[in-house]
Amino acid sequence: MAITPPSALILDMDGVLYHGDSAIDGAIDFMRSVENRPHLFLTNNPIKIPEQVADKLEQIGFRRPALEQVLTSAEATAHYLASKKSGFLFFAVGAEGLHQALSETGRPDAEDADFVVVGEGPGLDFDSLTCGINLVLKKGAKLVSTNPDNNVDATHNGSHSVLPGGGALVAPFIVSTGVQPITIGKPQPLLYEMAMSRLGVTAEECLMIGDRPDTDIAGAAALGMQTALVRTGRFAPGEDWPAALPRPDWDVSSLGDLVQAFERSFPGWFS
Ligand SMILES: [Mg+2]
Missing domain, CATH: 3.40.50.1000 (HAD superfamily/HAD-like)
Structure with a gap:
């Protein structure tokens, strides 16, 4: 378990914040609670330009991110x-x-x-x-x-x-x-390195939140980031962790559970 609170968040989107065009339960509240923390949305999906990603987040009900907060493969x-x-x-x-x-x-x-x-x-x-x-x-x-x-x-x-x-x-x-x-994309380091450079933080200062063990978590852990897997996307609750992959620091069923786990380790981190 990581021991220092992160100072920035890197978030995967699909399976973490939304499925298709609907927000995942609790995701909008979660994003409100980290509004004042440095954060960036990172996606392996090269289909949409950052402006379209920002449009989509806004349409679903999230606060519209600045374009520099969206990084695509x-x-x-x-x-x-x-x-x-x-x-x-x-x-x-x-x-x-x-x-x-x-x-x-x-x-x-x-x-x-x-x-x-x-x-x-x-x-x-x-x-x-x-x-x-x-x-x-x-x-x-x-x-x-x-x-x-x-x-x-x-x-x-x-x-x-x-x-x-x-x-x-x-x-x-x-x-x-x-x-x-x-x-280029996750789990290769480039996308994460660009994210860190934009956020002005080191790997150790970042928490990566994702739904895929093989891309989101494996790539972030290899760089020394703290990692949280939410089981709201590709990786289902109850599914056994793939033995070959590094375990995340937090393995939770939802973003709401991540907030609770954080409350025990770093009280007050989520506002
Ligand atoms: Mg995903």
């Missing part, structure tokens, strides 16, 4: 590629949010791309796969994946569904080329 990917090559050329397979984020620091070029970026969301088809694998195999483009999730829960065509995640969508590129991608 698409932004992190753009940041990473710009750090590797200023004015990079890219070929992106993914949703509009990914194309938009990459276009802020790079330029699309299906002939001479430095990077083939594969993101979660719609976009993959036979032509884009063919173009991408030829760029990798014949032009030496680097293969980049926004996030490694195998699948995700989301609303699709009006019904709640399991959709292929970023890891599934990059898989055809891996099979076709034999090349392993550079992966």
